[in-house]
Amino acid sequence: MAGEKTRVAVHKFSSCDGCQLAFLNMGEALLTLFEQVDIVHFAEAGPVDPTAVVDISFVEGSLSTAADLQRIRAIRANSGFLVTIGACATAGGLQALRNVADQDDWVASVYATPDTISLLDKVTPINAQVKVDLEIHGCPVNTRQLTAALRSLLAGVTPVDEQDKLCLECKRRHHVCVMVTQGMPCMGPVTRTGCGALCPGVGRDCYGCYGAAENVNVSSLGGHFSxxxxxxxxxxxxxxSFNSADPAFSPGLAAGVKQND
Amino acid sequence: MEAPRSVNSFLPRKALDALLSALRDGGYDCAAPVVRDGAVVYTRLQAQDRLPHGISIQQAPGRYRVGFTDSPRNFSWANGPQALKPFVFTAHETLWSARRDPDGNLCFTEPDRNVDPVAIIGVRSCDLAALALQDRHFLDGACADPHYQARRASLFLVAVNCSHPSDTCFCVSTGDGPAASDGYDLLLDELDDGFVIQAGSPEGQKILDRLPVVSTTDRQLQDINRQNRHAAECQTRRLPPGNLEPALFANLDHPHWQTVAERCLSCGNCTSVCPTCFCYRELDQGTLDSDHSEHIREWDSCFTQGHSYIHGVTIRAGTDLRYRQWLAHKLGSWHSQYGRSGCVGCGRCISWCPVGIDLTEEVATIVGAAS
Structure with a gap:
């Protein structure tokens, strides 16, 4: 790529588009970004070239239809490095809740002509169908995370996987623990960092929107919640809620939550 | 070495503001324990702020609750989540930064290390002991940490002998409290009507000389002796006595490590609130155009995956090994490394563990000293 700008695409599947906003929220830094890269496909921002061959693809959303499967395989084939962004792409998102519900009943209750709706049996995150090179978690992801990943990739460095528990960031910011002082059912001990400990910073419990941290103990925390x-x-x-397709937070595990003695 | 003492000065409660004034006149900012978000935390006082009184605290494994009473006392509680650690070993700081100049050369700069002097009011003996341990780690040897050193030199410590240990405290068994022996500039014993006060350093004596103190009475000295005795006797938790290094390292395969791991969240709350834990990680944060980069140090924990990640291998993948690392180092190999245990008995790891794991119970089981 010597002498050429890095080519970047931003794709989306089933999602709310909110994670793509983390790019647009860069503000003035976008000008710097445009000096570093060519954004060849980013429908929410303007450029449209969905079949472009690129160095880096960012993918938002989860896979719900047969057409989605074909499209993600083509994107994988056209991408040097594939990054999934957000809870939908990494762990199913809200729409994956239909995996644990009566799907036909839900479709019938939402659509006037349910027979025109064609869905896969299960909503899956991107990594269930194609190789993913980096996952950036969060609902939604934020500009700091995207900037850090881009900076590393442009420098040829492996991006840092922010996988520690939220508690560590909470303590670094000297937030007082809402579970220990107020008995709130905080998800911080099983949730990955990256948000900046937003919720405990305003006195409320983490609700896990950034997904599972590494080495979580859902059973013990569930027992404590009881x-x-x-x-x-x-x-x-x-x-x-947001990350049901993440095995660490799966309903099966949740159903196995032990009652405390 | 214990500082020379002259325990004959009493500061009437109504003259407490004179202590704050003398400290400010001496050039110190004042940081004092106040209630914020359901816990006692050190906060910088504004010019007209006074010390809060009547705070009471209940602590139990995984539980911390603040209450208020009509007591005139300012220090009738044990401790909050912070020790002195955040003042000296900060949670997140820039060690150096780099900038590319117009010719493409890299220029490195160190951050400004000027720190305004600060007087911390209400420090307990456990935290003084912990500070001495952090001093040993960061300052002893050929390469003292200049960032820590600058902040450490800025501290003026007003200690208080602990009169109300919590249910989670066990400083008597570690030999670190409840009364302070050294490491302070001023030391208070609190009674309802005021404070027996003594200096532990020339700087402390200078402040003491400016206070409207009166002579202590025999009754006051009897009262503080009784109070200190009670504070020691009311502690119910204790660590097994002696150097636990041999016993811990003889039990590295004890099945109880796995039993603890079934409860442990591996969340790092214990190490974050521990006043002696010093592990950190370093990372670089650069700009998108690669023209500027900050080299950051921030608190890490032996409970993270990254703590034992070396060249593609995670040495301690499971929680049993991470908990074992923490306890075997803190209570075991600290003896070889620093000449004493790394635990000062403050009990924070018990109170602030979300699921209330009690290291005094766990270590007793592992070394075979459970009652």
Missing amino acids: TLQLDPAQTSHRLV
């Missing part, structure tokens, strides 16, 4: 007056179903809901 002492905070959450029943197993409520604990399960906290786990599966």
Whole structure:
């Protein structure tokens, strides 16, 4: 690529488009970014060339239809480095909740002509279908995360996988623990860092929108939640809301939550 | 070495503001324990701020609750989540930065290390002991840490002998409290009507000389002796006595490590609140155009994957090994490394563990000293 700008595409599948906004929210830094890269496909921002061959693809959203499967395979083939962004792309997102519900019932209740809706049996994150080189988690992801990943990739360095528990960032910011002082059912001990500990910073419990950290102990935290007056179903809901297709937060695990003695 | 003492000065409660004034006149900012977001935390006082009184605290494994009473006392509680650590070993800081000049050369700069002097009011003996351990780690030897050193030199420490240990405290068993023996500039013993006050350093004596103190009475000295005795006797938790290094390293395969791992969240709250834990990681944060980069140091923990990641291999992938690393180092190999245990008995790791794991119980089981 010597002498040429890095070519970048931003694709989307089933999602709310919110993660792509993290690019647009860069503000003035976008001008710097445009000096570094050519953005050849980014429908939300303007450029449209969905079959372009690129160095880096950012992919938002999860896979819901047969057409999605064909498209993601083509994107993979056209991309040197594929980065998924956000809870939908990395862990299913809200729409993956239909995997654990009566799908036909949901479709019938939402659409006037359900027979015209053609869906895959399961919503899957991108990594279930193609090789993913880097996952950036969050619902939504933020500009700092995207900037850090881009900076590393442009420098030829492996981006840092931010996978520690949120508690560490909370303590670095000297936020007072809402679970220990107020008995709130905080998801921080199983949730990955990256958001900047936003919720505990304003006195509320983390609800896990950044997905599972590495080496989580969902069973122990669920058992502790039961002492905070959450029943197993409520604990399960906290786990599966945004990231139900992440095996670490899967309903199966949640159903196995132990009651504390 | 214990500082020479003359325990004959009493600062009436109504003269407490004179202590704040003397410290400010001496050039110090004042940081004092106040209640914020449900915990006692050190906060910089504004010019007209006074010390809060009547705070009471209940601590238990995984639980911390603040209450308020009509007591006139300012220090009738044990501790909050922070020790002195954030003042000296900061959670996140820039060690150096690099900039590319117009000719393409890299220029490196160090951050400004000027630190305004700060007086910290209400420091407990456990945290003084922890500070001495952090001093040993960051300052002893050929390469003292200049960032730590600058902040450490800025501290003026007003200690208070702990009169109200929490249920989670066990400083008596580690030999670090509840009364302070050294490492302070001023030391207070709090009574309802005021403070027995003594200096532990020339700087402390200078402040003490400016205070409207009166002579102590025999009754006051009897009261503080009784108070200190009670604070020691009311502690129910304890570590097994002696150097636990041999016993811990003889039990590296004990099945109880796995039993703890079934509860442990590997979340790092214990190491973050521990006043002696010093592990950090370093990372670089550059701009998109690669013209500027900051080299950052921030708190890390032996409970993270990255802590034991070396060249493609994670040495301690499971929680059993991470918990073992923490305990075997803190209570074991610290003896070889620093000449004593790394635990000062403050109990924070017990109170602030979300699931209430109690290291005094776990270590007793592992070394076979459980009652």
